Amino acid sequence: MKVALQVTCVNDAMFPETGKAVVRLLRRLGVDVDFPMAQTCCGQPMVNTGYLDEAVPVVRTYVDAFAGYDAIVTPSGSCAGSARHQHSIVAERSGDPALVAAVAETGPRTHELTEFLVDVLGVTDVGAYFPHRVTYHPTCHSLRMLGVGDRPTRLLEAVRGIELVDLPMATECCGFGGTFALKNADTSVAMGADKARHVRDTGAEVLVAGDNSCLMHVGGLLSRQRAGVRVMHLAEVLAATEEGAS
């Protein structure tokens, strides 16, 4: 099976440790993951702000970069949702039948990390060790657009040493919402403040989620509050082992 990592633009530029964690994790599970250098972004920032024409060349880059791979793995529910549910809208808009056909190929082969681990590889115990008190926030697109269900928590529960505590009001949006965080910054922060309060109420030292953009928002609020809670991508927890690293 030829497997490609779609690291996402946010992780590439801002959170490379998450990408490295996915590589370590997948290698440990026997998957020789490739990183096609031609990849850039899934186009979601443009699509969700209404700039569909601008998204066309970006989606084209995506399908060109990932053509020929059996599986495309991404550590982001949001970007997987974009590839699976929005690329077809952009392709239709372009009026290019070749692009319509190409996204019909790459879209369904794009897996969010926990889907790939649980459904494709068939593992829930990935051999991780993470002796910390952790709470998990299910990000909206992974939860509602993809329907990842309890896959992330099953993976976390199998981590040795972890103390996993329930997050109150877990399924409520954190308020990030892409450009919403800037265009409606006040409302976004009001939502995030409530999410941060629920996180603090758990007494967790680490907030874990499957999307670094949401974590950048909640983590930024927690940091400003000097709340003493760090945020970490799920991949980094799953990659952590007793031998160290991560």
Place this chain on the structure above:
Amino acid sequence: MSGAFVGMPAFPTAARAALGDTQLRRNLAHATRTIRDKRAKVVAEVEDWEELRLAGAGVKEAALRDLATHLETLEASLVGAGATVHWARDAAEACAIVAEVTKAHGADEVVKVKSMATAEIGLNEALEAEGIAAWETDLAELIVQLGDDLPSHILVPAIHRNRAEIREVFRRRMGDVGRPAPDDLTDEPAVLAGAAREHLREKFLRAKVAISGANFAVADTGTLVVVESEGNGRMCLTLPEVLISVVGIEKVVATWADLDPLLRLLPRSSTGERMNPYTSTWSGVTPGDGPQEVHVVLLDNGRTRALADDVGRQALRCIRCSACLNVCPVYERVGGHAYGSVYPGPIGAILNPLLHGVSDEQTASLPYASSLCGACFEVCPVRIDIPSVLVDQRAAVVDSHRGDRVPKPEALAMRAAAWTFSDSRRLAWAERASGLAGRVISRLSRTTLPGGRAAAGRLPGPAAGWTGARDLPVPPEESFREWWARTDGGRK
């Protein structure tokens, strides 16, 4: 759109003001959570809820697909049953028809059943201008009307008010327009409802003309349906001599049997009840029973515009249950007024632009009043994919500005991003630049994220939108792709 909302600022500005209203925040958080929990409980009781949603969506979709035919059938059935049918292209036409019928009976007042269509067209204000007093008889609508307030929710328009505030409105205003509130009025819900009952009773018994909307209109039988909880609707629909119903053309369903899934979906989704207390149905005039003159005003007011929108037309399936409002994290925090329309919340954020277009700044701000979390779609009883319609309406907003001589900064930023993301070499250059910037900022930064990474605190300019309340991690010196190239994917 209701005249009452004219002049509202765009959503971000209105939301900012609402977010600072501490009592509003408290009232909304309490009320939406209560109703959300009630809904979740009664929905969980229905084993085939998802099939029911599909059936409800199917019935409405089928009616919309052949709307013209169903409307003609409805008109013929209504006329056959003794009703008079009027067609109104817009709010002004509909208001003029209602005023004309009312005046023809020499009436200077009407009693009203709670109706979104009449709120949408600003009927009360239009009748007032004609010297006709329109009395709202739904408890929450009465609170809004007496308080010279604006509705902030589709189902419970006074959701932004608490008991103490309602007591104050009743004490202050009831006497100005009829029977005053009793001197010993408390803020006990039963006492407040009792005062409203006494106040409204004399209006019910006096009125010659009643005005309603309709939840559904059955084409083949010519039956209008009103679903309600308080019995005020039943009073209005049966006591006065003349009944005028303003009905959006999207309310039509083909057959009586089509009501089945809809009447099961609506109460559980809206009030969180298994069944609503009152369901009134009437077909034209029944001699010697109820109103002896029945008028039906079929209202377009932008609905054919929405129907022509391939993606957005599903919004016309809406049965006005408000489940999307109650579950929306944005609505819960800013309330209904910030949306500047009688249709607030997620459904309002798509319905208003679909009905009226996105040429004004306020309406154009509505599709962006969402984090696209998708909670609305999850609860919608007729499966309106609100997030997808929101994105499509955002595209409509952007497209309406493509001819601008001077592009907005956002458009320039998106073009720049698209250029960068269209070629991985450009992205690599951008990442090298951000890495260099990160190196500088991390030297200057005095902020450290929990875990040790350097962060930017408050930054000026466009970054202030983020850093005003949130620390921002400093870009790493080495991007992922640089690491991959340098280490051969970690193998070196």
